[in-house]
Amino acid sequence: MKVFPSNGGYLSQYVAGHCQTQDGTATKVHIKLNLPKTSLYSAMVMIEAVGFAYGSAQAIRSSWCFYQYLSTLYSVNVNNVYPGMNAEAVYYSTDNFVCLRGGLSGYFSGFVLNAYVNAGDGAGIPISVQAQAWNTNAGNFY
């Protein structure tokens, strides 16, 4: 992980996490982050996935953005630069962590995650991946 703090302690993290599978039956990836649902602090975040979906022969560059504030996810949005994955959703797990969902072909798909925390009093916290799941669940998995 490479961390580049800017003024105010905000972090840009390159390769904050990895996700990879060979499961050709998977159509969804669920990524559980270490960001908790909390009212103790806030974090305005953009998470970006960069990699390659070999099964569909497509590059991946997709992002999820959200603002975790007072135990609520505000201004959730997703964007896709290359067609290898569709960033689909941001949700809270049942044990109260922020999770991301993407849709893609699972056959030899892999990507790294970059994280940009650009505001909030929790902005100095390094983001990492607690767990990942590759399956066909189009809702909330965690």
Add this chain to the structure above:
Amino acid sequence: MANFAPTKIVLPLNYPNYNRVDLNFYRHGATYSATTYIHIKTNIPRYGGVMYMIELNGYNYGHAQAIQCAFTGYMYDDGSRPGITIYNPTQFQAYPGLTADGQYLSSDNFLVLRCFKSDVTYANFSMDCYQTNPITSTVSPQVTAIAVNNTSGAHF
């Protein structure tokens, strides 16, 4: 603020080289050129087992356009599909400053990337490589030669 220790990423033990990332492994600095193709020869060999997404990011000053484009593929050969040299080679454009135009194998069996623009004056970029093969991605990517010309096919 909450006490918030980062969680360690646990990688499968049989995937020691999973997702190698090389950021800015090459920087291309061009000057005036009325030619249209940039051929980028890499050190990624035909049988190297490298599953890659190579991305170019930069600025085409001559066209006043940003550059972001990508090449994907898999340099692998187990002998089961004779004649195939690069598996699933595909190109993508995010910004219009330079087109990822094609990929081919050099005469000495290395991966070559080909970019296109109507002219490449000061079309400068850096290159990142994301290796997503979980088993055999051990190559440290490098650019071994560059050719800027009007050749739309194979140069190297």
